[in-house]
Amino acid sequence: MERLAWLVPALTLAAWALILLVGRRLPGKGAPFGILAVGAGWLLSLGILGRVIGGAAPYHLRGDWAPFSTDLRIPIGITVDGLAAVLLVVVTTVSLLVQIYSVGYMRGDERYVLFFANLSLFTSGMLIVVLADNLLFLLVGWEIMGVCSYFLIGHWWEDPANARAAIKAFLVTRVGDIGFLFGIFVFFWAAKSFEIERIIAGVESGAIGSTTVTLGAVLLFCGAIGKSGQFPLHVWLPDAMAGPTPVSALIHAATMVAAGVFLVARMFPVFEASATAMNEIAVIASITMLIAALLALVQDDIKRVLAYSTVSQLAYMMAGLGVGGYESGVFHLFTHAFFKAGLFLAAGCVIHAVGSNSMSRMGGLAKVMPWTFWSFTVGALALAGIFPLAGFWSKDEILTEAWNLGFGTPAEHVATSQGVAQIVFVTGMFTAFLTAFYVARMLWLTFGSAYRGDRHPHEPDGFMLLPVVLLAVGAALAGLLGSPLMGETNFGSWIATPQLPARGAVVINWGLAATATAVALVGMALGWRLYRKGLPEREYLTRLPLLYTTLEHKFYLDDLYERGIVRGVVGGLAPATYWFDQRVIDGVVNGIALGTRQLARGLRYVQTGQAQWYAAALFVGVVGLAVVVTQVIGR
């Protein structure tokens, strides 16, 4: 079964090529082929995961893609271990459901075919990242996703705002990618190999110096910051909402943003070897989760609330990894995929019904759209971390890890410092409260009270409803896989790899779990109290004008980038390079052409049309040649 793992991305790639080339003439405009391909991939992934849980040894397929010399070989290969198997299932599941959903959501779109082609390619990119056994191949998938996010966010590019959001997403992640690329260089230089296994072996055996490890790990994390929307590069994620809702679900749940977290998880032994890197991850994650949760409080656009919650939850995953909790971080990635995809797709149903993203034009939808309402509620409660839904278990594991390291008895070999773990724990708790609050706000503004829009909302068709309901079931149950109910063979043992052997399940701290749930419930209760009557005349936060304006301006980060970087580039650098291109580079080319033309303009007067002139020239030439041949060469 593992031997067929390469088929999973290959199938979606084939679907992409097929849909792109002849999609217009295929039945269903190519959409069924994308769904079939990822569906087959999903079945394969389930089989692989079953084998891995059953204890199959990791499978490694290696090849040389470009063997330049004995020192420089560019490998291509896949690794199928626990981590990859779990991610395969997550990616194919979400992608499958999103594609089914898109059949309903995108019906009648003028670029329907292209949309499905891009979805397939996007999925392939993430599958390549998941399976890659070396950093270069991983980078290939990474960049495929980068360009697909650009295509898909800008799917409706007729609106310049969407096109700008697409460019922003592409360029901001690119900033992080530069760090990622240099991280790859550092490790190639140090380990003489791109292969993840060898790099990790080099780090663990001490063959790579600790300074190099720190440098490389920090640079790699730059890539994760960009891709996973961590502070200070999280600004692209909320703007990425310009894309169609299924794309948001795909980007935010299974692909793209998960890639950064996956990268850190895949290279985890490398990060673990550097206290600096671990502390950096934990601190950045703490900042990110807090500011993103705060920003979610003031959004009116339902998708933006979800976007900021994604940023915040990604930071949770990073924080879990940062305090040494490999299992808890990946587990949160796993559960988050289900409830966030479900939330986005349900929000898409609402947007479809209401014709607006704005929560001030929703309200009272619980009665009209009961299926959507209940699915959304399950997802929202899972996001808030309410027992016993998915988010509860994973969030609790992360908080437990942080608590153990910061205040209790830490697990062995964790490089993160205690103080940082305390910060993570406190911000994590506070973020849990904020999360519950904005979730409650979103829930009641959307579904509670009375309808404020002017369309007649209705339940969507089966194509859209089925994935939403299935994901809600997943959001309800996925968490149990990592719960004590599963005993020793729970989620943590599934994702063990040879480099990261299972360390035993995180022992659940019931006191901590109760506290976290209580905090979440208080947050929900506060949200219910403030928003159950619908939209307040004035947002409550406006009573704190300083905080409110800061949040309205997104902590002035966008302004900072706009003024500091974008304007400098657009106003100075871009015109300068344009001038250089037009005047200097084109100038040289045009100058040569113009010079030739002028020269010819002068020379053409030689052509007098007088046959006798030509004959004279011929005669002189022949005499000249005769002289040369007899006097110079002949001697």
Added chain:
Amino acid sequence: MPLLYPLVFAAFLFSAGVYGVLARRNAVMVLMSIELMLNAVNVNLVAFSAYLQDKLLAGQVFALFVVAVAAAEVGIGLAIVLLIYRNRETVNIDEVDLLRW
């Protein structure tokens, strides 16, 4: 007869032809000058053939070829001159400069 005599004669003949081609305005004169040059070559061919006592008489045969070609050439040349005269009322070669810039 020494070889020098026909060679000097041929050289004079050829030079006269070159002068005619380059300096005369009348197209018919130019054509006649070309004939002079061709015949200078013929003289050379025959002279060398006799001097080298060639058994195959290649020089003489070549001279015959040249005569034939010259006849053909002058036939075409005179036809062109005739047409130019019909069109432009002139056979002055310096007034026929359609192929200039």
